[in-house]
Amino acid sequence: MGSEPGYRPVETVETALEIVALLKRRDRAGVTAIADELGIAKSTASRHARTLEDQGVLVREGEAYRLGTWFLDYGTYVRNRQPVFEAAKPKVDELAAATDEKVWCVIEEHGVGVHIYGAEGRHSVRTHARVGRRTPLHQFAAGKAILAHLPDERIGTILEERGLEAATDETITDRSELREHLETIRERGYAINREESVRGVRAVGAPIRSDSGDAVTAISVAGPANRLRGEVLTEELPALLLGATNEIEVNLAHS
Structure with missing residues (x-):
């Protein structure tokens, strides 16, 4: 998959999906843990997590994020x-x-x-x-x-x-x-x-x-x-x- 000539993945989408997969594995995690595990800047992890929260994909509990029921409907x-x-x-x-x-x-x-x-x-x-x-x-x-x-x-x-x-x-x-x-x-x-x-x-x-x-x-x-x-x-x-x-x-x- 993704092997077509000229194909380049969209990095921001990949990062968002990596955060989703990480939270599925860990149940919940804060921005620092997300950044450390994915090897990205803390500011980048924070922007992605907040955007996903704004869209209803993630739920914030204190300093940690978890997956929401957004996926259930889909x-x-x-x-x-x-x-x-x-x-x-x-x-x-x-x-x-x-x-x-x-x-x-x-x-x-x-x-x-x-x-x-x-x-x-x-x-x-x-x-x-x-x-x-x-x-x-x-x-x-x-x-x-x-x-x-x-x-x-x-x-x-x-x-x-x-x-x-x-x-x-x-x-x-x-x-x-x-x-x-x-x-x-x-x-x-x-x-x-x-x-x-x-x-x-x-x-x-x-x-x-x-x-x-x-x-x-x-x-x-x-x-x-x-x-x-x-x-x-x-x-x-x-x-x-x-x-x-x-x-x-x-x-x-x-x-």
Whole structure:
């Protein structure tokens, strides 16, 4: 991204976004801390923070700034305009009730997976996944299901730009191994995550495909490794997921 001939990033926009990202990581910070961490002048940090506050993006509490709810409106708008959201939401809820596990709907954007909706079953376990979280596609079931059903050139671009960072010792970090793994996913129609994103957690993911066969969305069911094993992991959950995603695909095709 941003590699077009003659392209030059707007530094003031970059700085503003770096401040937003910093406050997300740290929860809150004062001007001095912002300036020190970003390596900019204190006066520059102050002008950016005050401007963002004036626009409603940041909230000042004493000498510190934090993110405001300005982002909530935009995030909700973006999610609701996703064509798959309304079609997938009821099926995600149904799967959570049927499996008693955590179920997610994930889309691909800029080469990463973005969690746009989740539902909890009675025995759901808590992980770092949340609405809006952005995760490398190769690290989790829904992401691998999407990656396997993208055009080969797109897969190559994503791997080149994003790399294969490990989340756990089980994450696939070798390109050749991942390519073979993606071929298996394409053949059987679903992906399995064997503690590749979170230790002790397994998942099954299935893509929601367009008429061309490509996928930019997937649904996954995740739970503790001691529950998601044997036929539950390799037969029961895949059958439920494939039935749900097929129904969503039909509904989208005729909406």
